[in-house]
């Protein structure tokens with residue numbers, strides 16, 4: 001039997017500093033489970049934590065050393081109480097957002113907006129999934145179908161964010177949706193929107209990324225300067241650019257919806273006169289929480305195969321390189337990098 005008392009954990013110890021450490025195995029409290037992690041996605045938030053730019057590092061909502069990783073899947077190997085034994089052995093993913101359970105928002109099932117929430121691998125010291133094992137409250141678990149592969153399972157969290165962005169557009173099949181950004185959220189949103197029959201246009205700013213998007217079957221992929229002069233019923237901003245929120249207001253048709261899900265590192269300004277005079281609805285999306293269940297169903301149905309967006313799967317010892325922007329040798333151009341913590 002493998003060492004059962006320690007596990008490997010990836011920790012960010014300071015800006016651009018990290019270590020893979022052996023830490024004691026987690027012990028579940030009565031309402032918790034321990035998950036053996038099979039796959040973890042690395043996202044822009046993780047890169048910001050590594051760079052030291054993430055806003056929570058400045059507000060005190062996160063401090064080094066940091067255990068990151070919030071897009072994950074694995075199997076339940078231990079539960080804190082016999083009443084949850086039916087979870088043992090089940091393939092799962094989980095909600096990142098852990099509310100206090102007690103405030104007015106939590107009581108309305110808006111735990112992902114709870115002011116005192118913990119976020120797995122992000123906020124208030126809640127350990128993340130870039131480790132061999134992760135402790136998760138039972139109530140945050142979502143069961144995955146046995147037939148779902150680990151790559152897809154670890155894409156449920158970003159998929160849930162993308163699903164919410166698409167769903168918030170409230171479009172009918174055939175209506176035209178413009179998505180800015182060909183990163184993971186942009187591509188997942190495009191795949192989900194296409195599966196719903198929407199007429200998807202994508203804007204990316206690198207030729208290689210746009211070629212990748214076209215290779216996934218999207219015909220209308222443009223660099224911004226080439227975008228045809230047409231209006232869109234809805235626009236999703238899934239970029240890091242502070243300029244796009246204002247650009248979206250130019251391209252949206254009157255009465256349309258703009259979904260803001262990307263975050264820039266500096267404030268992005270919009271002219272609210274345009275918002276008023278075109279009667280636009282602007283919507284911000286924080287967290288996958290309400291999108292987890294529907295996206296598990298969409299992935300399980302086969303209507304969307306998100307796996308091509310994973311460019312490579314690496315080991316825990318390669319995470320620091322990925323966070324500093326290096327790409328593995330076998331990289332396929334897909335925007336998402338996955339980690340298998342079982343290999344070191």
Ligand SMILES: [Zn+2]
Nearest residue numbers: 043044045070
């Ligand atoms: Zn993320």
Ligand SMILES: [Zn+2]
Nearest residue numbers: 100103106114
């Ligand atoms: Zn709360």
